[in-house]
Amino acid sequence: LRATVLVRPKQGILDPQGQAVEDSLRHLGFAVADARVGRVIDLEVDAADPGQAQAEVERMCQELLANPLIESYKIEITG
Amino acid sequence: VIADRPRVAVVAFPGSNDDYDAVWALTALGAETTLLWHASERLPDDVGAVVLPGGFSYGDYLRCGAIARFSPVMAAVAEFAAAGRPVLGICNGFQILCEAGLLPGVLRPNASLSFVCRDVALRVELDAPPFTSRCTAGQRLVIPVKHGEGAWFAPPQLARQLERNGQIVLRYAGDNPNGSVDDVAGVVNERGNVMGLMPHPEHAVDPLLGSGDGALILASLLDATRDAVPVPV
Numbered sequence: 001l002r003a004t005v006l007v008r009p010k011q012g013i014l015d016p017q018g019q020a021v022e023d024s025l026r027h028l029g030f031a032v033a034d035a036r037v038g039r040v041i042d043l044e045v046d047a048a049d050p051g052q053a054q055a056e057v058e059r060m061c062q063e064l065l066a067n068p069l070i071e072s073y074k075i076e077i078t079g
Numbered sequence: 080v081i082a083d084r085p086r087v088a089v090v091a092f093p094g095s096n097d098d099y100d101a102v103w104a105l106t107a108l109g110a111e112t113t114l115l116w117h118a119s120e121r122l123p124d125d126v127g128a129v130v131l132p133g134g135f136s137y138g139d140y141l142r143c144g145a146i147a148r149f150s151p152v153m154a155a156v157a158e159f160a161a162a163g164r165p166v167l168g169i170c171n172g173f174q175i176l177c178e179a180g181l182l183p184g185v186l187r188p189n190a191s192l193s194f195v196c197r198d199v200a201l202r203v204e205l206d207a208p209p210f211t212s213r214c215t216a217g218q219r220l221v222i223p224v225k226h227g228e229g230a231w232f233a234p235p236q237l238a239r240q241l242e243r244n245g246q247i248v249l250r251y252a253g254d255n256p257n258g259s260v261d262d263v264a265g266v267v268n269e270r271g272n273v274m275g276l277m278p279h280p281e282h283a284v285d286p287l288l289g290s291g292d293g294a295l296i297l298a299s300l301l302d303a304t305r306d307a308v309p310v311p312v
Contacts, residue, residue: 013187013232014187014190014230014258016188016189016190016191016192017188017192019192020192064141064145065141067142067145067178067185069184069185069232069233069234070185070187070232
């Protein structure tokens, strides 16, 4: 099964990278605000069903893919 | 083996780049220093302290220190720390210890968006073995920083708890180079035997090169290590 993990800086956490992106977009003339930069992790998970895959990826997020102090994550299981 | 020469292991990870400086500084201060490759599953038997040096282990992939904490040596480092023995993490070493859960908080990208590389003034908040016994509380130290991700962060409740427990050891004095919470520059674990700091004491061990203040921290560590080593008769 395919899993996609979206890791984002938690709300209220200063995101200098997002700020830099926002500043650059403004520089280009785009009217934007509140840009946040996270990361995407695509995975092929060996699991019997989507439920099991979801549980596995959940553990991956807690143990490695995200730091719970500063990041939130969202898991999507497809195919 | 000379009994009063403390033995210290400096762990080199792929991407460490201050490992030799740490070895040099500790040796200059009188330690018998072993450079230990991260793939080693155990620490040398008679080692009295472990130092995780600065650098960019595993290219800072995912998050700084997030991958290095899975290095084979880290289980032995965690065991060593659990036994109450001193472990010091400098810069990337600090990041690794946070990711490994051996120190509270996490290091985030600098608020300024810029890599900082300069001397900074620090205030010693805690003077206690094994890391700051040679300092006095309130003392001002000048030690260089060089990092892009050195903004220590802890949620407010955790930060307050650490303050109450006396786990904040060093603060930036006046000029916070990275935007860390409460100007924190260095913390210890609850037991006080694991410390991490962003400034580089190993780069400040000779007044000829700007400052010798870092030697106070490293020498404190060596004092504690020396005291802990059973003297063979």
